[in-house]
Structure formats: C-alpha cells, structure tokens
Amino acid sequence: MQKSAPRATLTTEAIETLLQAATRRAKELDIRIHIAITDASAELVGFLSFEGAPKLAATTARHKAFTAVATGMSTLEWKQYTDSIPAEEQKIIDGVEGYIAADGGLPVVEQGLVLGGIGISGADQERDADVAHFALAALDA
Secondary structure (H helix, E strand, O other): OOOOOOOOOOOHHHHHHHHHHHHHHHHHHOOOOEEEEEEOOOOEEEEEEOOOOOHHHHHHHHHHHHHHHHHOOOHHHHHHHHHHOOHHHHHHHHOOOOOOOOOOEEEEEEOOEEEEEEEEEOOOHHHHHHHHHHHHHHHHO
8 A cells, every 4th residue: 555645835936926927917907806826735825915906805816726726626617517516416515615616716736736726806707717827827937
C-alpha cells in the first residue's frame, strides 16, 4: 500500500501574479470587484477588494475560489453539473456551505494537481470570468 500522495500548492509569486493580473484586467474593463485566491487546501491566501465593489460579492469571490479548489473544476462547469442533477440531489448540494454555482471561479492546476483557485465577483458573471481567465493566463506568460 502506498502511504503518500503528491501534493502541491501555489507559491507566493503565483499568488502575487494572480492578484496583479486580475487587478490589471479589472481596471481595463472598468469594473469594481473582489479577488480571492485560495491554496490547495481552499484556505484564503490572497484577497483584494476594489473601492466600491459590492459588499456581498466579497463572500461570493471567496466561495468561487473555494468551489474551484474543492471540485477541481471551473465554477461554470460546477453550475452546469448542478443544473443537470435531480432536485433531490440539488437539495443535498445546496445544504453544503461554501459551494457556489456561478461563473468567475477557476482552479489553478499544474501537472494534474490542483494548486489553488481564483474567484472573482462584483461585476456580471461574464466579466468576472474574463478577469479570472486573464489572471490564470498570466501564470503561463
């Protein structure tokens, strides 16, 4: 029996890159958002709020980052999954705190390992997702 499994998490440099790239893209889009970065354990390791971003969206950003790490999929994929399941199963999922089915959250994956997640909230879901994808792309630049 194997007693260990490989694990990895975001570096400080990766966290900084995600925050900086997301900030830059939000400014280009002229939107006020919250940016949440979680590590591989879904613990918050980076957070930035724009002045005037909706207060409720701060929690949503954290939940998007959490969902991306916990599921290993984008929050849009999670939404598509939850939309496809029977109502009884949906009730079970709705009872678990922290999961959110709304576009704007992405896992950060390297060599098959989920390193962390990014969650963006404060604009509409399309622009939240745009910022998240832009930030994720910055890690590979």
